[in-house]
Amino acid sequence: MEVGFLGLGIMGKAMSINLLRHGFKVTVWNRTLSKCNELVEHGASVGETPAAVVKKCKYTIAMLSDPSAALSVVFDKDGVLDHINGKCYIDMSTVDADTSSKISEAIKAKGGYFLEAPVSGSKKPAEDGQLIILVAGDKALYDEVLPAFDVLGKKSFFLGEVGNGAKMKLVVNMIMGSMMNAFSEGLTLAERSGLSPGTLLDVLDLGAMSNGMFKLKGPTMLKNSYPPAFPLKHQQKDMRLALALGDENAVSMPVAAAANEAFKKARSMGLGDLDFSAVHETLKAPDHSS
Numbered sequence: 001m002e003v004g005f006l007g008l009g010i011m012g013k014a015m016s017i018n019l020l021r022h023g024f025k026v027t028v029w030n031r032t033l034s035k036c037n038e039l040v041e042h043g044a045s046v047g048e049t050p051a052a053v054v055k056k057c058k059y060t061i062a063m064l065s066d067p068s069a070a071l072s073v074v075f076d077k078d079g080v081l082d083h084i085n086g087k088c089y090i091d092m093s094t095v096d097a098d099t100s101s102k103i104s105e106a107i108k109a110k111g112g113y114f115l116e117a118p119v120s121g122s123k124k125p126a127e128d129g130q131l132i133i134l135v136a137g138d139k140a141l142y143d144e145v146l147p148a149f150d151v152l153g154k155k156s157f158f159l160g161e162v163g164n165g166a167k168m169k170l171v172v173n174m175i176m177g178s179m180m181n182a183f184s185e186g187l188t189l190a191e192r193s194g195l196s197p198g199t200l201l202d203v204l205d206l207g208a209m210s211n212g213m214f215k216l217k218g219p220t221m222l223k224n225s226y227p228p229a230f231p232l233k234h235q236q237k238d239m240r241l242a243l244a245l246g247d248e249n250a251v252s253m254p255v256a257a258a259a260n261e262a263f264k265k266a267r268s269m270g271l272g273d274l275d276f277s278a279v280h281e282t283l284k285a286p287d288h289s290s
């Protein structure tokens with residue numbers, strides 16, 4: 001199967017390398033074109049523009065930072081729409097349902113086929129083909145591209161009409177962002193009250209709250225180390241979009257709202273490009289206890 005891939009950030013790079021490793025022919029494009037060079041070393045071809053990639057490939061996947069990037073790649077000059085007639089577009093970026101619907105409508109109006117397919121799972125699962133893929137849109141296209149989803153992920157869910165994949169992803173990340181803040185507060189409280197935060201990790205791991213995120217991020221957070229797997233600026237974008245979904249549906253989300261404030265504070269401290277676990281740093285204000 002020949003696929004195009006737009007967006008070679010942390011996720012897009014890992015996903016496209018994984019596709020190449022599994023025998024897919026991949027043509028890549030990235031806004032900063034120099035980032036394509038590493039993919040060429042892995043066997044990819046390069047398209048000069050999103051339009052050129054779509055022209056060449058029957059299926060094009062996108063993995064872009066946010067709604068504005070996702071819209072720009074489709075609607076701007078030399079964008080996806082130029083050659084979409086008869087072609088298939090799969091947007092795996094995390095965006096809101098409105099953005100996804102706008103893209104879907106425009107693509108269908110030009111004779112193309114569309115799926116939204118945001119993912120749960122981060123850099124390592126992307127490298128290992130262990131993502132969880134939240135798909136919605138054209139069911140026939142979903143069935144057609146299952147071989148690619150099977151390489152990229154350990155499980156895909158077909159959720160019905162466009163928007164449902166985006167909403168599911170935002171709900172999941174809203175929970176994750178809130179949990180990360182509670183976890184950071186717990187680590188800080190343990191330390192400041194004279195307990196060993198390392199022992200707290202062991203206690204948590206043995207009980208009902210044991211989870212992959214605490215296990216993965218806890219040890220690095222205790223070392224004040226936040227190499228970006230999921231950049232904090234993207235987690236804050238997801239909290240913002242999830243809160244907007246809460247507004248639309250009159251769902252009160254005080255915990256998520258507080259978590260969003262903490263991520264905003266972290267961004268204002270210049271931590272946006274670090275891993276989202278760097279929200280831990282917002283709790284390290286000078287200690288006035290003595």
Ligand SMILES: NC(=O)C1=CN([C@@H]2O[C@H](COP(=O)(O)OP(=O)(O)OC[C@H]3O[C@@H](n4cnc5c(N)ncnc54)[C@H](OP(=O)(O)O)[C@@H]3O)[C@@H](O)[C@H]2O)C=CC1
Nearest residue numbers: 007008009010011031032064065069093094122229230234
């Ligand atoms: N990292 C993670 O763990 C996960 C991320 N996601 C989601 O996946 C998406 C990508 O995340 P990730 O790879 O981490 O992000 P990165 O910040 O590493 O990469 C972002 C990508 O978007 C491109 N981009 C940004 N703005 C524009 C624009 N205006 N026009 C065209 N391209 C643009 C960047 O291009 P350039 O190189 O030129 O800047 C880059 O290729 C996001 O929606 C994120 O929320 C989902 C699951 C996990």
Ligand SMILES: O=CCCC(=O)O
Nearest residue numbers: 094120121122173230
């Ligand atoms: O959107 C990013 C999700 C990161 C994860 O699921 O670990």
